[in-house]
Structure formats: C-alpha cells, structure tokens
Amino acid sequence: MAMLGLVLGTAMLAVPAAAQRPIPARPAPVGKDASGKAKGTDSLATLSKDREVFNWTPPDSLMRALLDREGYRKIQYQGDTVFFNALSRALVLKGKPSAVQRDETMIIGDSIVYNDSTKRVVAIGDTVLLRDPQQQDADDFIAKGRIEYDLNSKQGVTGAFSTSVTSGQRLFLSAERGTIISDSLVSGRHIVFAKNGSFTYCDHAEPHFHFTTKDMKFVSENVMVARPGVLYIGEVPVFWIPFFFQDVRSGRRSGMLTPNFGIAELFRNSPSYRRSISNIGYFLAISDYMNAEASFDWRSGARSTVQDPGFLRGNAELRYKWLDRFISGETAVSYLAQRDGTTNTSVTWNHNQDFSRQTRLTARLNWVQNTQIQRQTTINPTAANATIRSQLNYQTKVGPAQINVGGSRVQYPGRTQVDMDFPSLNVTAGTLAGGPFAWTPSLRLAITGQSKIDQGLQFPFVYNIRPGGGIDSSRFNASRRNMQFGFDTPIKIGDWQWNNSFTLSDQYRNFPEQREIIGVRDTSIRSTRIFAKTYESNFDWTTSFGLPRFFQGTWNLSPSISVNNVDGASGLFVRTERSGGKWVQQSKRLSYALSASPTLYAMLPGFGSVAKIRHSITPSLSYSYSPNANVSDEYLQALGRTRVGYLSSLAQNRVSLNLSTNLEAKLKSDSDSTPESGKKIKLLALNFSSLSYDFIRADSTGNGFTDKIFTISGRTDLLPGLDFRTSYDLFQGDPASDTATFSPYRTDFGVTFSLNGKSGLVALFGRLLGMSTALEAIDSTNAPRNASDQNVAQQSRQMNAAGGGNMRGMQAALPTGGGWNLNLQYNAARQRRPRGGTQIVNDPSTFCEPQRALGFFVYDQCLLNAQSAQATGLTSGQSAIGAPTFIQPATQNVSATMSFDITQNWSAQWSTQYDVERARFASQQVGLQRQLHDWNAVFAFSQTPSGSFSFNFFIALKAQPELKFNYDRQTYRSTSGY
Numbered sequence: 001m002a003m004l005g006l007v008l009g010t011a012m013l014a015v016p017a018a019a020q021r022p023i024p025a026r027p028a029p030v031g032k033d034a035s036g037k038a039k040g041t042d043s044l045a046t047l048s049k050d051r052e053v054f055n056w057t058p059p060d061s062l063m064r065a066l067l068d069r070e071g072y073r074k075i076q077y078q079g080d081t082v083f084f085n086a087l088s089r090a091l092v093l094k095g096k097p098s099a100v101q102r103d104e105t106m107i108i109g110d111s112i113v114y115n116d117s118t119k120r121v122v123a124i125g126d127t128v129l130l131r132d133p134q135q136q137d138a139d140d141f142i143a144k145g146r147i148e149y150d151l152n153s154k155q156g157v158t159g160a161f162s163t164s165v166t167s168g169q170r171l172f173l174s175a176e177r178g179t180i181i182s183d184s185l186v187s188g189r190h191i192v193f194a195k196n197g198s199f200t201y202c203d204h205a206e207p208h209f210h211f212t213t214k215d216m217k218f219v220s221e222n223v224m225v226a227r228p229g230v231l232y233i234g235e236v237p238v239f240w241i242p243f244f245f246q247d248v249r250s251g252r253r254s255g256m257l258t259p260n261f262g263i264a265e266l267f268r269n270s271p272s273y274r275r276s277i278s279n280i281g282y283f284l285a286i287s288d289y290m291n292a293e294a295s296f297d298w299r300s301g302a303r304s305t306v307q308d309p310g311f312l313r314g315n316a317e318l319r320y321k322w323l324d325r326f327i328s329g330e331t332a333v334s335y336l337a338q339r340d341g342t343t344n345t346s347v348t349w350n351h352n353q354d355f356s357r358q359t360r361l362t363a364r365l366n367w368v369q370n371t372q373i374q375r376q377t378t379i380n381p382t383a384a385n386a387t388i389r390s391q392l393n394y395q396t397k398v399g400p401a402q403i404n405v406g407g408s409r410v411q412y413p414g415r416t417q418v419d420m421d422f423p424s425l426n427v428t429a430g431t432l433a434g435g436p437f438a439w440t441p442s443l444r445l446a447i448t449g450q451s452k453i454d455q456g457l458q459f460p461f462v463y464n465i466r467p468g469g470g471i472d473s474s475r476f477n478a479s480r481r482n483m484q485f486g487f488d489t490p491i492k493i494g495d496w497q498w499n500n501s502f503t504l505s506d507q508y509r510n511f512p513e514q515r516e517i518i519g520v521r522d523t524s525i526r527s528t529r530i531f532a533k534t535y536e537s538n539f540d541w542t543t544s545f546g547l548p549r550f551f552q553g554t555w556n557l558s559p560s561i562s563v564n565n566v567d568g569a570s571g572l573f574v575r576t577e578r579s580g581g582k583w584v585q586q587s588k589r590l591s592y593a594l595s596a597s598p599t600l601y602a603m604l605p606g607f608g609s610v611a612k613i614r615h616s617i618t619p620s621l622s623y624s625y626s627p628n629a630n631v632s633d634e635y636l637q638a639l640g641r642t643r644v645g646y647l648s649s650l651a652q653n654r655v656s657l658n659l660s661t662n663l664e665a666k667l668k669s670d671s672d673s674t675p676e677s678g679k680k681i682k683l684l685a686l687n688f689s690s691l692s693y694d695f696i697r698a699d700s701t702g703n704g705f706t707d708k709i710f711t712i713s714g715r716t717d718l719l720p721g722l723d724f725r726t727s728y729d730l731f732q733g734d735p736a737s738d739t740a741t742f743s744p745y746r747t748d749f750g751v752t753f754s755l756n757g758k759s760g761l762v763a764l765f766g767r768l769l770g771m772s773t774a775l776e777a778i779d780s781t782n783a784p785r786n787a788s789d790q791n792v793a794q795q796s797r798q799m800n801a802a803g804g805g806n807m808r809g810m811q812a813a814l815p816t817g818g819g820w821n822l823n824l825q826y827n828a829a830r831q832r833r834p835r836g837g838t839q840i841v842n843d844p845s846t847f848c849e850p851q852r853a854l855g856f857f858v859y860d861q862c863l864l865n866a867q868s869a870q871a872t873g874l875t876s877g878q879s880a881i882g883a884p885t886f887i888q889p890a891t892q893n894v895s896a897t898m899s900f901d902i903t904q905n906w907s908a909q910w911s912t913q914y915d916v917e918r919a920r921f922a923s924q925q926v927g928l929q930r931q932l933h934d935w936n937a938v939f940a941f942s943q944t945p946s947g948s949f950s951f952n953f954f955i956a957l958k959a960q961p962e963l964k965f966n967y968d969r970q971t972y973r974s975t976s977g978y
Contacts (some may be wrong), residue, residue: 003561003648009599010271012184021826024215028148038886039839040224040808043723045538047346048601049972050323050324051231052665054078054106054108056076056078056099056770063302073102074102075100075101075102075454075925076099076100076101076102077091077093077096077099078093078095078098078099078100078472079093079094079099079101079112080094080095080096080098081093081095082094082962085110087115088115089114089115089116089117089119090113090114090115090116090809091113091114091116091142092111092112092113093111093112094110094111094123095111095112095678096111097109097111097113097125097914098110098111098112098119100112102854103122103197105130106129106130107121107123107128107129107130107147108128108129108131108133109123109124109125109127109128109129109147110124110125110126111123111124111125112124113302114747115208119150119151119152120148120150120151120152120334120341121148121149121151121156122146122148122149122151123143123147124145124146124544126144126145126146127142127143128142128143128144128145128146128147128158129141129142129145129300129813130142130143130147133867136547140902141163141190142161142162142289142607143158143159143161144159144160144161145159145160145162146159147159147180147426148576149180151376154181154454155178155180155181156179157177157178157179158177158178158179158180159176159177159182159282160174160175160176160177161174161175161177161178161194162174162175162373163192163218164390164647164724170203171199171200171201171224171246171259171941172199172200172201172202173194173197173198173199173218173224173911174197174198174199174205175194175195175196175198175216175217176195176196176197177194177195177196177243178192178194178197179192179193179194179196181193186710188621190219191217191218191219192216192218192219193216193217194215194216194217194218195213195214195215195216196212196214197212197213197216197226198210198213199211199216199226200214201934202570204936208233208234208934208935209231209232209233209234209935210232211226211229211230211232211244212229212232213226213227213228213229214227214228217832222247223246223247224244224245224246224247225243225244225245225246226243226244227242227244228240228242228243229242229243229245229754230240233935234689235381236897243355243778250482252285252288252291253285254282254283254285254625255282255283256282256283257278257279257280257281257282257283257295258279258280258769259279259280260277260278260279261275261277261278265277266857267550271385271390271462272303274299274300274302274303274308274310275299275300275302276298276299277298278295278297278298278299279295279297279851280295280296280298281293281294281295281296281315282294282295282298287720289320289321289322289323290318290319290320290321291316291318291319292317292318292319292970293315293316293318293960294314294315294316294317295314295535296312296313296314297311297312297315298312298313299311299543300376301339302574304333304340305341306340306622307376307378307964309337309338309339309340310338311336311337311338311339311377312336313334313336313377314334314335314336315332315333315802315803316334316708316803317331317332317803318330318331318332318726319331321951323864324852326354326355326902327351327353327354327601328348328351328352328353328354329349329350329351329353329363330347330350330668330684330799330803331348331349331350332347332348332802332803333346333347333348333802333803334346334347334374334801334803335803336377337352338373338480340486340489342368342370342373343369343370343373344368344370344373344374344377345368345369346366346367346368346369346374346801346802346803347365347367347799347801347802348365348366348367348800348802349363349364349804350363350364350365350366350461351363354395358396358397359394359395359397360396361393361394362391362392362393362394363391363959364389364390364391364392365376365389365390365392365409366388366390366411366800366801366802367388367409367411367801368388368417369803370412371388371412371413371415371416372414374388374413374642374756374801375413375414376414376842377607382424383455386413386799387410387411387412387413388409388410388411388412388413388799388801389408389409389411390409391406391407391408392407392408392422393405394404394406396648396947400430400432401427401428401429401430402426402427402429402430403425403426403427403430403937404424404425404426404427405419405423405424405425406422406423406424406425406616406653407420407422408420408424409419409421409424412953415454415455416450416452416454417447417450417451417452417453417455418450419448419450420448420449420450420451420626421446421448421815422447422715423445423447423448424445424447424708425443425444425445425446426442426443426444427443427444429441429442435483435489436493436494437492437493438491438493438729439489439490439491439492440487440488440490440492441487441490442487442488443484443486443487443488444484444485444486444758445484445485445486446482446483446484446485447481447482447483447484448481448482448483449479449480449481449482450479450480451477451479452477452479452817453477453478453479453480453511454475456842456886457478458512458513458514458838458840458884458895459476459510459511459512459513459530460475460476460478461473461475461476462474462475462476463487473850476511477514478510478511479510479511480506480507480508480509480510480511481507481508482506482507483504483505483506484504485503485504485505486499486502486503487499487502487503487505488500488501488502488919489501491917493546493548494776495548495808496545496546496547496548497545497546498543498544498545498546499542499544499545499546500541500543501540501541501542501543501544502540503538503539503540503541503542504537504538504539504540504572505537505538505571506535506536506537506538507532507536507537508533508535509533509535510533511533512530512531512532512533512639513530513531513534513883513884514528514529514531514838514883514884515528515529515530515531515534515577515578515640515882515883516640516837516838516882517529517578517640517882518642518881518882519641520633520636520637520641520642521587521633521642521643521644523642523644526542529925532579533577533798534576534577534847535575535576535577536573536574536575536576537543537575537576537583538570538571538574539571539572539573539583540571540572542562542563542608543559543562543563543684543866544560544561544562544563544781545562545684546559546560547560547561547919548560550671550841554598555596555598555974556596556597557594557595557596558594558596558597559592559593559594560591560592560593561592561593562589562590562591563588563589563590563591564588564589564590564591564626565586565587565588565734566586566587566588566589566629566630566649567631567633567646567648568648569736570586570639572585572586573585574586574635574639575638576638576639578629578638578639579634579637581722584632584634584635584638585632585635586631586632586635587629587630587631589626589627589629590626591624591625591626591629592624592625593622593623593624593625593654594622594623594624595620595621595622595623596619596621596622597618597619597620597621598618598619599616599617599618599908600613600616600617600618600619601614601615601616601617602615605666606666606668609667609668610657610665610666610667611666611667611668612665613663613664613665613666613683614663614664614666615661615662615663615664616661616662616664616666616832617659617660617661618660618661619657619658619659620656620657620658620690621655621656621657621658621661622655622656623654623655623656624652624654624656625645625651625652625653625654626651626652627648628650629649630649630653630789631648631649631702639881640881640882640883641736641881643738645738645739645784646736646737647697647700647701647735647736647737647738650697651696652694652695652696652698653694653695653696654693654694654695654706655692655693655695656690656691656692656693657690657691657692658688658689658690658691659686659687659949660685660686660687661681661683661685661686661976662685662686663672663682663685664680664681664682664683665677665680665681665683666680667679667680667681670679671727681717681718681909682715682716682717683716683717683718684714684716685714685715685716686712686714687712687714688710688711688712689709689710689711689712690707690936691704691705691706691707691710692705692707693706694706694751700738701738703740704728705731705735705742705891706735707735707736708731708927709727709728709729709730710727710728710730710744711726711727711728712725712726712727712728713725719753719754719755720755722751722752722754723750723751723752723753724750724751724752725748725749725750725751726742726746726748726749726750727746727747727748727749728745728746728747728831729746729747730742730743730744730745730833731743732745733834734834734881738851738853740893745832746826747829747830747832748828748829749826749827749828749829750813750823750826750827750828751824751825751826752823752824752826753823753824754821754822754824755821755824756821756822773957802870819900819901820898820899820900820901821898821899821900822896823896823897823898824894824895824896825893825895825896826892826893826894827883827892827893827895827897828889828890828891828892828893828916829888829891830890830891831887831888831890833885833887834885837882837884837885837973838884838885839885839887840884840885840886840887841886841888841889842886842888842889843889844889865953887971889913890916890917891917892915892916892917893914893915893916893922894912894913894914894916895911895914896910896911896912896913897909897910897915898911899911905930906929906930906931906933907928907929907931908926908927908928908929909926909927910925910926911923911924911926911930912925921943923942923943923944924941924942924943925940925942926940926941926942927939927941928940936954936955937953937955938952938953938955939952939953940952940953
C-alpha cells in the first residue's frame, strides 16, 4: 500500500546523499574480507545499476490534489506494509524495498522506522540506499545492514557502506562502519567519518589496486583525508604512507602543489646519495582565465663537490588566457643559489595575441644569467643540449603587402656566446597588375650579431702588465655584426621579364685578427699585419632581361640577358680595412644565356605487386657567354687578391648542368583489377647540384670546372623520412685562381631514415613473400626529413629557461600499441686543410688548456662543452684572402631512437647519441613502461653529455598524475681522474 503525508514546518525525514554525482554500474566494494581485499555484494550492484532504483505508485486524483497544494512540505512513504502507532508516534514501513522521500532526500531499505517524538529514522536491510534525486549527478550512499539518523542533531551511524565521488576520475570509497554528519538544509554537504575503510579509482568489480586505511574523513564535494594508508596492487601490499589527502572538488582551484621526491629521500640507500626535493609550493587559481604558482626545489649540500655544491631554487609562474581578446601566454622566473655562492636567474615569457585576422604577435623570450649553472643543474639530456632560444614575430597585412617583423636571440648551454638576430624585416607587396603589366616588389632587412664569442678566435686573450710585475690575462670580449639589406623589383610585361635587385651588406668583426698582405702585381712582396677590427661592406646592383620562352611543355627554352659583376664573389662597390675605409668599384659586363629544362621519362613494366614503373629525368642545361673584362688594382687589393693568376677577368664560355631523377611505382589495387586505380610510391629520387664547365678557363689552366662544392642528395618512400646526402669540395684552393687544383674531397655525409612495421619497404617484402601486408602510399612532401632531429628540435623549442614545470614534470609516457619504430641518423663531417697560410686547429683540448690552471673541474667542463656544443661562426675571417683558416676536427655521430612493444602491456624505448671519433656515448635515454588498467609504471635511465646521469622508477595513476610514487637517483659527474 502507499501513503502520502503533508506537514508544515518540521521535516519528517532529512537524511542527505553522501555525494553529488551518479555512481556507475559496478559492484561497490564494502569493507574488506579476511585477507584485506576489498569486497562487494550483488545486492549493491543491483541497486546501483540504474538511477531508477525505486518505482513509486502513481498517485490517484486525491493524492495529486494534495501534492499540488502550496505552502506544505511533502513527505512520501511507500511500502508493502505500513504501521503507525498513535501513542508512540512511530511509523513502520516494511517491504522489499520500502522508501521514504522528503524534499530532496530519499532512503530505501527493507524496513524503515521513523519516530516523530525522537526525530530518529532507522533503515534496516541487506542493502540500504541514500539518494538525492534532485541532483542530476548525485552519488548513492549504499550501506549494508543499518542506518540510524537523528534529525535534530543531523548525525547518524551506519554499518558497512560504499559511495563514490568524481574528482578528475571517480573515487570509490567503502568502510566497515561510519558516522554521518549532514547539513543538507544549509549547504547540501555531508561529512562521513569511517573506520577500517578502503578507496580506489579502479571501476572493476575486483579492483586492480586499492588503499586501505584505519581512519577516514570524507566531506562531500570538498576533501577526503585518511590515515594511515597501505597501497595494494591486486592483493599485494606494496607501499605505506602516514596519511592520504585528496581534494575531491571539481574544477580548477587553489591548493598545495604535489611535492616530487623519491623513496631514497626518506630512506637513503647509500651514504653518498644526495637528497633532492622539488615542486614544494602553492597553486593559485586567480580566475577561470589566469593562474599562478610559486614553488622551490632543493638539493642537499651534504658531502658536496665542486661541480655539485647543492642548491636552492625558487620558481614563480603566471599563466593567462583572455579568450575574447585572443591572448594567451605565460611568464616565469627562477632564481637558483648554490652553496658555493654562485647564482643563476632565468626568465621566460611566452605570449600569443591575434589583433585581427591579418595581424598576429608571437613572442617567446628566454634569458639565463649563467648558462654553465643552467646546464650543470639539469639531468634531462634534452634540456642539457637545448639552446636557450628567444623569438619574436609580428606579422600583418596592409593592403596587398604582407609585413613580417621579428628577431631571435640564442644562448648556448655552458657557453658565454650570445647570437642575436634583430631586427628581421620582410615586406612582400604581392603582384600589382594592370593589363599586361605586373610588378612584384619585395624588401628584406636582417641584422645579426654575436657577442661574448668564446670559440674560433685567433687571439682569445688580452695580456696586460701588472703594476707590481708579471703579466695578467683576460678573455677578449669579441663580437660580430652582420647586416643584409635587399630590394627586389621584378617587372613583367607580357612574356618579357625585367629583374632588378639592390643589395647592401656589411660585416663588422670587433676582435683582432691576422691578415697576410700580398702585392697586387708582385706576389713576392708580402707582409703580415694584425688588425684590431676588420670589416667588409658590399653594395651591388644586378639586372637581367628574361625573353619570351620557346617550346613550353617540352624543351622549355628560356633566353636571357643579364648584367653581371666581373668578380662574382663580391659586390659592385666594396670597402674593407685594407682599402682604408674607402669605397672601390669593379666593372660589369653583359652575359647572354640560354637554358632548357625538359622532362624525359619512360614507362617500365612492373613485377609482383607493382603494376608499372615510371622513370623521369629532369635536366636543367644552360649555356652562357660573357666577354672579357677587367677590375682595378684597388679593388683587388681591398679583397686581398692579386693580379697574378686572377681568372675572373677572362671571357666566359660556360655550360652548366643540374640534374634530378625520380623512379616511381604504381601499385596494383586489391579492390580493382585495373592498374590505373593503384597507389603511387616514390622508389628513389636523386638530386645533383649544378656543375659548370668553362671552355676558356680550360684552355688557360687545363681545368674548366668552376664550382667549389658538389652535392648529391636522395630520398625514398620505402623508408619514411629517408634522407641521404654527400658533399664534395672539388678544388684544393680558390677556383678563382689558377693555382687551384681539381681534387674532389668528401666533406660531408649523412643519412637519416625511419622504419616501422607499416613502412613501405617492410610491406613490400611482406607482399612479395605472400604475406597480407597493406602497402600504403606515402606523401613524400610531408615525410619528415629527419625524425630524430625533428623530435629533439620540437622538445628544444618547448624548453622554458625559467619556472619549474620542465624540471618537475611527470615522467613522459612511452608510445604503445603502434608496433616497433626505429629512427636512425648518421652524420660525418670533415674539413679540407688548405695549402699554406695561417692554420689554426680548433682542438678542444688546446682551446681549454688555459683553464687547467683553474682546477680540474673548470678544465673538464670546458672540454665537455667544447666537445658537445660545437663552435659557431668559425669562418668569420675566411671571406677575405689572407685571413687565418680555422680547422675543425673531423666529426662522426650516430643518433638512434627505437621504440617497440615487448608484450601487449610492456613497451620500451632507447635513444642514444654516439660520438664515433671520440668513441664515447654523448647521451643515453632508456625507458621501460608497463601499462596497467589504472597506472603507468616507467623505468628510465638518462645520461647527459656533461656526464651527469639519473635513474628513475615512476608509477602514477593515469587520471590522477599527482598520485604517484617514484624513486630518483641523480648523480653528477665525478671529478676524480682525467
């Protein structure tokens, strides 16, 4: 039978739900069995499978009229049998199940007793459920046996119970007994005290992991605190923690950051171990669009060494995102103080803003006070090698003109040199057309510079006499500045093309360098001078006329007439330190050229899965002629050249050839028997750089080749990302002089490729062997040129100099489920030694020898930095004849990254860089990952080029990354031995 009561004022039943979100369809664990394992009941599972756990009898007309009356509080009862004692004012409901609902609260049980005198409610049954049906995402509070609740004190006790709450991922709670304190009429919040409870994030009937605890306090929609906690993975206890704190509020909010420390910080496993703790701080949610955090990291100074004295680092970060203004960014600052007194300040600011659809500002600014400390205090190999890069770019469109303004700044880890590229301006007006007339002007300006240059100097030190006697040395503050300005104004009238280009360049080197001065007409007159500063300025104007083309689509013949410099290596006007700052001028001459670029191809029969093979050859053949001309002695003297053996003034009768070839295959289609429907893949593509042969030069010197460098490069779709190249230095000496000898010398060789189970080569061999392997066509235009380099570059670009996020971040998960993948890169480079002149070998040991007197650590770090971070801009003085030549030692490096799935749940990854010349590994990263239902377990080892290494064991919840356990062992390079 059903019964409906209407009362005013005092509530008849008001027991709130334990939380505010729905429970999923799962058997809820209640308490523990004898082994300490969480257990569940079928009755609880039945109640929690659907939100409609109780069907109310539809009210008749009288009941509906009572329910619709205003000014009354409605209490609804229902059961198979209802008893009411008028003397004791006790209401007893019996049935399977019975229910009472007052306002927002509903209680369901086998039997319910409510006493109006004592205001106590008792619900009894195998399963008792407490629910707030007005909350669309309410949780169920499920108890086993009994719930007693006092409406006056709003407190109650319960037997074994379970509930859940959403906090990132659903948290399931259960206990043997508990106490309920409710203020649902005020704030809808419940407080539950529990004994001998357990909680887990796993939604399986038999959870993969759970925590057990003796005492637990749960405040709905707020917080859960428990003590002590034991972590069970399966049925095995693996870890004990003194207390557990979990914020169960939804959304982003302020709170303490999760400290990052390992087991060894609590229980040191070695007398030499140095404790480290990071990410101790506070997160502040300022608004929905802005947040900030402050933290500090600490490394113990006990048993400190010269290279590892211990430190304290403070970090502050601010992030913002203004949606309606299209603004987003972050700013951070870090200050590190070592126990030896040295400090380092790092600053980062990333800002992106769209002013309109055509105007955008992108800024990424990084600055480090001491790059040596920055590198020395990091264990991450990527962070240790990453350049500290700042970039600024502003782009807009004014009418048809596209304007880009920006710049960059680069610091090198462990080095003092700073590279600056600012400002950089590019203006492209587009094509301004009117009838047959079309004009496409463009302007460019780039100013680059290097300061605090620490490598590649002939005289790196300045020596001064001390007042008391002796000599004192100091590092020379060397700098360099380059400026490039250009204005192009091509004009097209019908089929006629008139190209004009104006360029101005200036190179200024603020450091002393030696020059050999040779007589322009008498090479026996020689002297050596050292200039405190050197410079070279060039102004040039070039023009050419493109005549109408012939045989377009076949031979593509293009005649042209141009006005070229006699000395093609320099501008029309030049000034250097050898001309005393005076501008000198060379001559120009006409050049007549005819070029052809046909495409020759042939169709070849296929085999196996290949329907057809197409072979194409695209040569670019040109012929040019220029009459003889002359340049002044002043011009040759400004460049350091001599009249003796000078070949550029000869007439030119030259043939040039540039060649590329492609071999493509069309595959048979599985769904269509017609070969035309198959996919295409590029079997091999080769490109050859231009080679020029001058017949007049051949008559004068016996050798007509004029190009200094010849390069071959190629790629194939059979190995995605395959890119191989090789370069040759064709001449021993300057090709512009008759003393040069034709002697090809390999200077560079490199190969990079990616290979996996889905690669075309693997699939092709599989199909040839009769295996049903899908062979997919690969878009070579989007294939990465160098997967390993791209991966490192991507990580390097994302490295912030300041803030703790890049150092406190969670161990990165390894890729799984994608089969195996291999990225391999080999690079070899060497430099040809010139004949004669001043040669300076840039040997790291020689370069760092002055640092040996300052101690082994200083010398050792200098050696490591010089080896792992190659010098930049070493050819600063080689543009002028007679400057010293810097010889770089030969390099050979192998970089490899391999990832594969050992089993369905185990995956591995290995990344390494090996220096073949020095026979040592520059860096190593090895990782193993175990995929669990709720957890990720990662075992990782990494070593930086400076010798520091770390071992890390990391296990964390997927949905709650801050809930983690990790073991970190960080070791800095020892100073013992050479």
